[in-house]
Amino acid sequence: MTAERQPFRDPALPVGRRVDDLVDRLTPDERIAMLHQFAPAVPRLGLAAFRTGQEALHGVAWMGPATVFPQAVGFGATWNPDLVRRVGEAVSREARAMRAKDDRVGLNVWAPTVNLLRHPLWGRGEEGYSEDPGLTSALAVAYTRGLRGDHPTYWRTAPVLKHWLAHNNETDRDTSSASVRPRVLHEYDLRAFRDAVEAGAVAGVMPAYNLVNGRPNHLSPYLREHLRSWTEQELLVCSDAGAPSNLVDSEKYFDTHEEATAAALRAGVDSFTDHGTDSTAIVARLRGALERGLIGQADIDTAVRRQLTVRFALGEFDPGLDPYADERDFDTPVHRTLAQEVAEQAAVLLKNGPAEDGEPLLPLRPGSRIAVVGLLGDACKLDWYSGSLLHRSTPLDGLRERFGADHVVFAEGVDRVRLKTASGAWLRVPEGDAREETPGDERFGPETRGAEGPGDEGSLDPALIAGRTDLPPLTADAEGSEFALIDWGGGLLTLRAPDGRYLSVADDRRVRASADQPGGWVVQEAFRFEARETGHDAGHLLVHAGTGGYVSVAADGVTVASDRASAEIFTVETVERGEQAVARAAAEADVVVVVAGNDPHLCGRETEDRTTLALPAHQERLWRAAHAANPRTALVLVSAYPYAVPEAAAALPALLWTAHGGQAAGTALARVLAGDVSPAGRLPQTWYASDADLPDLLDYDIVGSRQTYLYFDGTPMFPFGHGLSYTSFGYEELHAVVDAESIRVACTLTNTGGAASDEVVQVYGRALAPSVPRPHRELLAHRRLHLAVGASETLSFDIPRAAFGFWDVAHGRWTVEPGPYEIQAGASSADLRRSVTIELDGLCPAPRPVLENGLAAVDYDEQRGTEIVDRTKVSGDSVTAARADAEGELVFRRCDFGDGATEVAVEVAGSGRVELSLDGHTLLAVLDVPPTGGRYDYTTLGAGIVARGVGDLHIRLRGPLRLARVDFAG
Structure with a gap:
């Protein structure tokens, strides 16, 4: 049979049949070889080599010159899904165009990163979109749709979401475990992934390096229980680099690599990224696992099918039909303009107070003599996931271009x-x-520059x-x-x-x-x-x-x-101290722009978390010197993450933040400072006032430790969603209509100021009489729109009823409870202009039916001094005291013991003591647990008790024991 007649080459057949045909033609050795990241060619079938993984976080990375867009956290600051979709489309077009010249460029793109920006000290915060799951998922849907393309059959690129799951620390990232209780899992971490997967533009996910609840993410049962239940589409799971080896080498979760590789494959990992281009080790481990009976041929074939499904979607086997095969768009005027537009929309005006003349400092006045000072004043920084610059624009470049070189002086401020x-x-x-x-150089006028000057085309x-x-x-x-x-x-x-x-x-x-x-x-x-x-x-x-x-x-x-x-x-x-040069330049200028921030390769990046929110002392000295010499000083923070700058915020008339803005950063910033563009970016995460406001980096319980804008009880320096503009907006006539499936919310917005501008309308909701701790408010919808001076527009939002729900651990379900809810609309989570109250029906909160269902230890309402660990290496959770030498406590609210419980049984492993009491003071039982063997060797111990009616059950844990379940009998 000729290659043209082989069923897998027939585009008229269903994809599943084509995949099955191709798998059947592959030898067992060829199938195993395909499970490494670098799958070899199969010449006898005309199959080319295939590589999973092409970094494309904010442009095609690592493969040479490409359009460099702002960092992903900058995408988050735009609050603009349509803009982010267009970026995804541009990136995927460039990936196709670059591949046409270099087959090392992959089309299975590892982007976007949808890990939530829970903690601002996370070194990889630059890669995420937001601390809010709704905003993150909206932008992830947009970016993946752009990457995928619009054709019903063929994909321009195949995006893989990173990093599954609850990954927010670089410190001990391959050995630390995130303790994620069910409410946080369902209400927070899973949500960011789910919407993007259900939207149908995601090819797969990449597990994270860390462990969740004591189990490595590369063995996550949630891949099967949740991810693959969200869609009928085949999803490809690609391991993170080196993570398969970590299962033995650093995590010591298994004794042999054969066991580890087999477990990862059975859990759902389909492509192993390990040992670079050398597949020898992975292939040997898979063969060894197969020979030992740890996996079967069906396990290998399932993974091969998932990988081949992606390759069919990318048009590899239908070159004559692939609508993207002739894509050549690269560094086009459209892409250059788009890079600048994103950088402009990502700028967040944090403060714009009056200068000594009583007028706002920004926008800068025409004809101003400007001193640009600071370590990033003449910098265009890249990060680890950037391509090589084709174009380059620094703040100094942009301001000299906009105001004239003879009006702009520069002092870097180095020592x-x-x-x-x-x-x-x-x-x-x-x-x-x-x-x-x-x-x-401090001269007014052009600076003598070398090979990095503006206009250099990337060489x-x-x-x-x-x-x-x-x-x-x-x-x-x-x-x-x-x-x-x-x-x-x-x-x-x-x-x-x-x-x-x-x-x-x-x-x-x-x-x-x-x-x-x-x-x-x-x-x-x-x-x-x-x-x-x-x-x-x-x-x-x-x-x-x-x-x-x-x-x-x-x-x-x-x-x-x-x-x-x-x-x-x-x-x-x-x-000479840097502040001396800064003071000289500032004293001669009408206005000073201090540009401070970070270098993405230093002090907070992949593999390294930050240790403080504080601006480095060197840069603190510079803004203070500038302000002392000239009170008309603005601080521009160009950074991959938030800072705590309360003294600067109090002393300086103007502050602005932007993520590292890519190739058009300087031009975009200058246009915003000049007022050519009214800033309308919004903070995608809370800016806290000090390190004292932060929880421990490894505390993932946002509910219990009151994290993010959802639960934070303090006063942030700048709240989630904050951002100012050069005009003002009026919010009027907020209405809400409740129907069976959704709530229709409408609001009228008017530009009441003197400048055309974008505004980001934010709609929040909160339960007014919740039965469990709920967010102070939660983002339900948002929209960015442009209004001319005096213009008005009525916006409407359809909000599903489920958006007002929570994960009910007492009954293991998503629940919307009946009662009053407030819907608020405004310009940030702390600047809410209009509100309306609605009544929703739903399931009345009922006590826990502990006699009928017992208690899973992980389904607590509150805890103190505990952490969640793995029940087995495959699935399930248990709870243990976080320290073997200290007591841990679990609280289960409103437990219904009916007419009376007379027996209790606990399922435990390890050794120690379990103490049960009602309402924190009535002792029910004390069970001493003798050593059971290993940490997965569980036993059931019982005791007689007397408990009736409804009360709060407290369980205290002492010693190195693991509690899985508690059951009661009458």
């Missing part, structure tokens, strides 16, 4: 230092392949690539060089040579001035000062953060030594 060795010599950058540049000077070994290393002599020292916070610093190059360490461990920017998976441009041991004279050791080695000076150049004994002792001579 200029010299480093003296113990012998009295000075660290020096050798003569040679250097470029001339004067960073921090950065190759001499500035980190890792080069052909440049001479640093030396030490009597003259020395002056370095720009930038302290990024947490003790991490970078050093830049006079020619603009950053000091970097190559594989030969030599220190050279060779990097254009800090970057890379392991940043080789970061250093720390380490104080000398007590008793010595003043001086510091210079530690290279990437290797942990110490900078050493020898006759043949500067290197990094492994041992501390070889470290050079440096004395730091400060030539």
